[in-house]
Amino acid sequence: MSMDPILNYLDKNRDRHVEQLCDWLRIPSISSVSEHNEDTKRAAVFVADELRELGLHVEVIETEGHPLVYAETEQRDDRRTLLFYGHYDVQPVDPLDLWDSPPFEPVIKDGIIYARGGSDDKGQLYTHVKALEAYLKTGTELPVNVKFIIEGEEECGGPAIYKYVEAHPDKLACDAVVISDTSLYDEDTPAICYSLKGLAYMEINLRGPGADLHSGSFGGTVQNPGNAICEIVAKLKDEHGVVLIPGFYDDVLPVDDTEKEAFASLNYRDEVLCKDTGASGPFGEKGYTTLERMWARPTCDVNGLWSGYSGEGAKTIIPSLAGAKVSMRLVPNQDPKTIAKLFEAYVKDIAPEGVEVTVIDHHGANPVMVPRDSEMMEAGMRAMEKGFGKRPVFIREGGSIPIVGTFQSSLKQPVLLLGYGLPNDNIHSPNEKFHLENYFNGIKTTAWMFREATRSHV
Ligand code: BES
Numbered sequence: 001m002s003m004d005p006i007l008n009y010l011d012k013n014r015d016r017h018v019e020q021l022c023d024w025l026r027i028p029s030i031s032s033v034s035e036h037n038e039d040t041k042r043a044a045v046f047v048a049d050e051l052r053e054l055g056l057h058v059e060v061i062e063t064e065g066h067p068l069v070y071a072e073t074e075q076r077d078d079r080r081t082l083l084f085y086g087h088y089d090v091q092p093v094d095p096l097d098l099w100d101s102p103p104f105e106p107v108i109k110d111g112i113i114y115a116r117g118g119s120d121d122k123g124q125l126y127t128h129v130k131a132l133e134a135y136l137k138t139g140t141e142l143p144v145n146v147k148f149i150i151e152g153e154e155e156c157g158g159p160a161i162y163k164y165v166e167a168h169p170d171k172l173a174c175d176a177v178v179i180s181d182t183s184l185y186d187e188d189t190p191a192i193c194y195s196l197k198g199l200a201y202m203e204i205n206l207r208g209p210g211a212d213l214h215s216g217s218f219g220g221t222v223q224n225p226g227n228a229i230c231e232i233v234a235k236l237k238d239e240h241g242v243v244l245i246p247g248f249y250d251d252v253l254p255v256d257d258t259e260k261e262a263f264a265s266l267n268y269r270d271e272v273l274c275k276d277t278g279a280s281g282p283f284g285e286k287g288y289t290t291l292e293r294m295w296a297r298p299t300c301d302v303n304g305l306w307s308g309y310s311g312e313g314a315k316t317i318i319p320s321l322a323g324a325k326v327s328m329r330l331v332p333n334q335d336p337k338t339i340a341k342l343f344e345a346y347v348k349d350i351a352p353e354g355v356e357v358t359v360i361d362h363h364g365a366n367p368v369m370v371p372r373d374s375e376m377m378e379a380g381m382r383a384m385e386k387g388f389g390k391r392p393v394f395i396r397e398g399g400s401i402p403i404v405g406t407f408q409s410s411l412k413q414p415v416l417l418l419g420y421g422l423p424n425d426n427i428h429s430p431n432e433k434f435h436l437e438n439y440f441n442g443i444k445t446t447a448w449m450f451r452e453a454t455r456s457h458v
């Protein structure tokens with residue numbers, strides 16, 4: 001089978017493929033903000049309609065939260081099946097004033113598209129749709145059966161997709177799950193990700209006096225929740241970046257020598273870290289390199305911290321309340337539920353007297369590791385090599401894609417994380433971007449993936 005018709009088609013249709021992506025990006029599908037519920041639904045319908053027009057059988061599945069989209073091509077027994085996953089929801093956009101152009105009015109500058117969702121994940125997910133379009137519109141016979149399961153609650157931790165995957169393993173049966181929601185290693189180096197971190201996200205609330213008090217009248221006589229939250233946070237980690245929660249590291253798979261060497265051979269430079277983050281230098285757990293910390297060591301970080309008065313000028317009070325949100329990024333084989341329990345017990349144990357402590361366990365995610373030696377992984381490597389013109393390297397990621405663990409346990413097939421973003425795409429931040437070259441190469445990679453996944457190519 002020649003790929004020429006497909007590749008020619010993709011070349012000729014580049015501009016339209018960009019315009020259509022922009023149309024999708026204009027829909028503000030922020031899943032965590034309820035005033036955007038209708039927009040979020042519109043983003044689901046947008047991709048569902050397009051897949052239906054391509055001739056797929058499509059279902060928009062209503063849930064208690066945002067809809068799921070399931071779609072499939074004709075399923076033939078003599079072909080392998082690829083299940084594509086992605087998410088059409090996006091993160092909130094604040095702080096809005098730090099955006100150079102409005103988040104839902106895509107702008108293209110120097111071959112880069114700027115918009116919320118450009119890289120995470122509409123732009124990446126759309127590569128799957130456009131690759132499929134190229135086969136169907138050129139009348140090229142599809143070498144595999146294709147299925148899509150697309151969700152709208154990835155960014156807000158909604159439960160719909162877990163329930164669905166666990167309830168429909170037969171419907172979603174496949175030979176591999178393909179996901180594009182991660183990044184290349186750098187601008188010149190395509191990558192396949194084989195491990196994602198998990199997550200335990202906690203909130204601590206402290207209550208002290210019944211109301212804010214005059215800090216002169218009552219200071220020094222009762223516990224101050226603002227001071228208390230600082231004492232607690234200060235005991236989460238020591239000065240070497242080591243997490244102090246008892247049992248926290250018990251289930252951590254150590255980075256073995258082979259992996260250490262593999263990481264080292266990528267020659268990660270801390271200047272890149274400084275440039276990508278705006279930080280003055282690296283910081284983290286002593287005894288580990290930046291990549292080891294980023295990819296293979298668990299973390300514990302304050303995400304938000306509040307108490308008392310932070311407005312203009314001085315206001316002399318002892319605050320009544322204080323709190324913190326803390327994320328712990330987990331690595332195989334840590335379990336988010338176990339870690340959440342250890343966290344709660346520790347916080348209650350170290351909390352100073354005079355404050356009432358409540359700990360909330362927000363959504364979590366299991367860490368995942370996928371085998372690097374499957375036949376399908378080989379196919380993914382070849383597809384990416386053809387799409388990007390360079391053999392990919394193996395990477396891990398510090399981020400989480402919560403459903404991946406459920407795909408592994410329910411479908412029992414390899415999960416391929418073929419990422420087309422860049423580590424500095426500003427996902428979840430102002431000025432999110434997606435490089436058009438990576439978009440086009442991503443579409444080509446997916447188009448090759450359909451072919452490389454067939455038996456005749458192993
Ligand atoms: N696409 C990201 C995951 C990701 C982040 C992959 C960085 C590679 C690099 C995903 O959309 C995401 O943001 N996940 C959340 C999950 C959380 C809300 C449970 C995350 O990691 O914070």
Ligand code: MN
Pocket residue numbers: 087120121154181
């Ligand atoms: Mn994502």
Ligand code: MN
Pocket residue numbers: 091120155427428
């Ligand atoms: Mn995200």
